[in-house]
Amino acid sequence: MNEEILINATPSETRVALVEGGMLQEVWLERLGRNGLIGRIFKGRVSRVLPGLQAAFVDIGLERTAFLHAMDMTRPDPGESEGEAGTPLIADLLRAGDEVIVQVIKDPMGSKGARLTANISIPSRFLVLLPDAWNIGVSMRIEDESERARLKELVTLLRDDDSRHGYIVRTNAEGVNDFALSADMAYLRKVWQAVRERTAGVAAPGVIYEELSLPLRALRDMMHGNVDRVRIDDAEVLDQSRAFARSFIPDWLDRIEAYTGERPIFDLFGIEDEIDTALGREVPLKSGGYLVFDQTEAMTTIDINTGGFVGSRTQEETIYKTNLEATQAIARQLRLRNLGGIIIIDFIDMSDEEHRRQVMRSLKRALERDHAKTSVSELTALGLVEMTRKRTTESLERRLCETCPMCAGRGTIKSVETVCLEIFREIMRSGRQFEASKLMVLASPGVVEQILDEQSGAVAELEELIGKTIRFQTEDQYQQEQFDVVLL
Structure with missing residues (x-):
């Protein structure tokens, strides 16, 4: 399969993308002051x-x-x-x-x-x-x-x-x-x-x-007979790459080209969109099914769903084709997301033993192109496959993202209704514990709006119960779960 290497360099970040057959397969990045240490x-x-x-x-x-x-x-x-x-x-x-x-x-x-x-x-x-x-x-x-x-x-x-x-x-x-x-x-x-x-x-x-810079490592490690060309959008990196090629890979010097297109180089082949997709949980399959990735500290789990795929004549055939398509997508996403450690794949249950063998054969064959060492166990009776992939650097998500300040990494936040009820409990606690004629509640606009609209009756009952006036004030900077009850 023909391959192409794209190198995007700016003063603060360098990114390298490997494209096979027009599809992004792997992406690496180095940021100013945060280069990887491997090899040092x-x-x-x-x-x-x-x-x-x-x-x-x-x-x-x-x-x-x-x-x-x-x-x-x-x-x-x-x-x-x-x-x-x-x-x-x-x-x-x-x-x-x-x-x-x-x-x-x-x-x-x-x-x-x-x-x-x-x-x-x-x-x-x-x-x-x-x-x-x-x-x-x-x-x-x-x-x-x-x-x-x-x-x-x-x-x-x-x-x-x-x-x-x-x-x-x-x-x-x-x-x-x-x-x-x-x-x-x-x-x-x-x-x-x-x-x-x-x-x-x-x-x-x-x-x-210290190891070579990312672009030069890419040339050293990734240039082979299947690579048609390397395109670089920065003149200084281009000169460095050509000098390196003259010394070590002179036969392939003519494959290193300057990229002078008007569009950013990573807009080619939809690479920016592919990176955004790789940061999400769901990955759509062409058939209408989809994969769900959940990355935790201990392991990564991958769930396969048929979604809207109903194209085959029988349910077993539909499941088989979805699982078969998923093996290719999983192998690609593991490389793209740079996932490592323990990985659990939850295939849709298949009753046909030959289908199970074909799916496992397809998965192992797809993983052969992976540069990282992988080890795959056999499919269990529950349709689970345990595998490991050697992890030497942080995953793409850990490199590009940080913990959400609203959910603190849970992936969900409390609903508006839940926060409203928490506020009512805090009002009861403060109203009984402290002497004050009024209470002021500071909360996010959505929470205050719900309290004054749908929960106004409950507020009136609370005022009568604690014998104090309750006032509400919106704070635009407050997150949905954040609130304060102030004594006046």
Whole structure:
């Protein structure tokens, strides 16, 4: 499927969109002063060692200390089976006050600090350098066994035997020659040498190495044979991207173009509208059905509904077609919304066993295009599918939105009638507890209007009951749930 990369850059924000077949698939953004930390290398100072958790908290200069687990302190021996030697005790590896070189592998999320590893890795276009390691791995996305063997043999031959550096061959390396791999190795060695030299001069906590900017990372990681072109709407970013391409991907330099259209670049393919849809709960399906996404701290749930779809001859066929269409939409929305962690999909119940198999096959096939690692369980008797998707950064919603001040994150607010009744209870409480001849109620315009209109009889009864006059005043700045009862 043909792909296109659109890069929108302003002084305060940079956004990158991946479009496949005219449809937005993924979007990334960086804002001034709020760039992601993944890939950065720090010299940190250990704040606390927690033997019970087999972990340590490390100060790397951020607002919250970062988390480092013992299993991320040492690289496994390539000849050793997983779990053979066990994880060393964190107390044997670190003490409070120690300096440690670490890399961020997961951004801070919510109340949690960044996740760290001491196993440094530096990516380039075709390879990932593993300093002080000796193993060579090949991306699992390269499925052809002969190609995997060819790449591993090439890297083994090209590697400098005098240096203990391991490598992971990335998916982009499929089909490339020894010259491209050799150039990548030379670049990575230079970067690692610069990191080592800078380490000596940086005081803890401090930054040793920063990843490329978002547009350059997009070129490095996303440029492949299916990408027809990259369009950029900023002259400075365009120059930087072309300079990067000349050094690392010269064959594809002509695919990087300036966007000079009158419309904003993200108006192409309706990208702004797609982003707005991705921030909502409901996603319509072409058939008339729809998906409902609910993101919580613990997990994300996805509910599938037939909605207005009644096109098939039987109910079972209608349900099957809705579920089948939903698998494609779900896979796309997971990428677009950048949802991670535990995900529960509630498919509409299907009685036909073959339909159940086809839906699961379709879901797994749709998820194959996802760059993030996913794991999918089988469909349960209740029609539920449990899956996980590796989460390294905040979801699109968490990046672009904040907690609603009116509902405090509940997603709903109390009705006008409920607030009116709460006011009446507070009037009763205040009228009996305090000595005053009058009470003044301050509330939002909608609440005051309802009280004076539909609840006027109840107000009259309250005045007679407490023996005090009650007055009402609208406050335009008050939210619907907000009110005050003042003694006069």
